[in-house]
Amino acid sequence: MSSGSSGGRLVVVGASLAGLRAVEAARRDGFTGEIVLVGDEPHLPYDRPPLSKAFLEDDSAPEPTYQPPSHFADLDVDLRLGTRATALDPVARLVATAGGEIRYDQLVIATGSTARTLPGLEGLPGVHVLRTLDDARGLRQALDLAGRVVVVGAGFIGSEVASSARKRGLSVTVLEAAQVPLERALGPEMGGAVSALHAANGTDLRCGVGVQGIHQGSTGLRVEATDGSSFDADLVVVGVGADPATEWLEGSGLELKDGIVCDATLSAGFPGVYAAGDVARWFNRDFDVEMRLEHWTSAAEQGAIAARNAVTGACGEYRTVPYFWSDWYDRRIQFVGVPTADHVTVVTGDPAEGRFVALFRSGSRLAGALCVGYPAHTMKYRRLIGAAASWEDGLAFADSRR
Amino acid sequence: MKLSEDQLMKIELDRTKCTGIGMCESVAPDFFEIDDDGELVVLRDAVDGAEVADVEAAVLACPTAALRLRP
Ligand SMILES: Cc1cc2nc3c(=O)[nH]c(=O)nc-3n(C[C@H](O)[C@H](O)[C@H](O)COP(=O)(O)OP(=O)(O)OC[C@H]3O[C@@H](n4cnc5c(N)ncnc54)[C@H](O)[C@@H]3O)c2cc1C
């Protein structure tokens, strides 16, 4: 328990994972002041990963709300849902919201990210994105009535949607504009190896194929592709990535560069102002680089650390070996570390069988590990990478597991 | 709260909450391990005073609050 905890008013903007963890950590650290949690969605904080997995697969899957209203009462949090923050003045320490100004002593910004759309297709009936609970409810209802689904974008969320639609027995085509999917997340070789899971599970993945336009026809939607082909669909899901939700901070003086630029302690450069989660670009000392992650685990951890630093005045650094998982067709895909590598080798299993481990090398270091269907290995590599293990250490560990 | 070295604490796992994400293993590998089916195995559930800090960190790291440490 920290001794430096003070009173005052902590305002947390963004009532999702990072925001929830922030208010919980502030109280755990003995903060006795006022806490205001502002979120623009009408819902209590809920878990996003199930929205593209269990929630879509099964109409009876419950809504993944984290905590009941009593949790916030117990924490003595003034919860302002359905309230959008519209501007920040970090000098006067004011957050403007649709419901009036809120003065803060400490601020944690956790506004996450927003799904990208395709220009000109916003709001077209039958065309969905997936980021929020409302998106997921709408999509689940639409899947009930659909036979043919086209997914635009073979990233993690698009691929999970494809997998959930296949589990429902629907016919699924995925269009990916890049030649290789997931190149930024996994590198070219492994992006291809993981994406092979689609064909193995009856999903038609077309790479190097973008969307030209989508039209309402007599029998549903018609998706015109850039290579001249076209696809009929009852519904289209656009999964082309997400952007950090920083528009409301334009002109605030905070440095914005694909996210809010923070130092190693998640401080955003103004007194009392911290950022956490998908919206934060911070300096990760474990790799000595600036990064912005869109991963569940780091959002949760950053929320807690940002709040602790804000209310206790501690200068705890957030350093981490990035970790994310994704579930496709009953396979758990896990990645630890960073995918920027000089060399990638499969050390266990076989990509052709859809079950393997690949290690990523950067200089003499083990930089990353991709585990597809090897959940028992993942966290052991994470520890090795966190301990700055050499490439040889990584190979030796792989040998020991064979 | 200060624990004497010989006081044992016990790890409790709520399987209905655990999703096998494995953060606990990454923090306290002597106590937690994900098996080949992606299920969490608690290797040892009795924790002595010297090890409490590690296990507490794992409990806090659990994304789904599936773990508890009880006297
Ligand atoms: C469908 C889906 C599946 C996913 N699956 C995985 C997975 O399997 N593994 C994994 O590691 N990660 C996964 N993720 C990513 C993970 O969910 C995110 O990294 C995490 O939700 C980030 O949490 P956050 O609190 O930073 O932001 P968010 O969860 O994006 O929350 C931000 C909140 O702030 C609100 N907000 C935005 N602007 C304002 C404003 N101006 N005023 C007030 N409120 C505002 C938003 O409405 C939102 O409620 C998935 C994400 C999605 C969408």
Ligand code: SF4
């Ligand atoms: S961290 Fe929690 S959810 Fe994950 S494996 Fe451990 S107990 Fe289960």
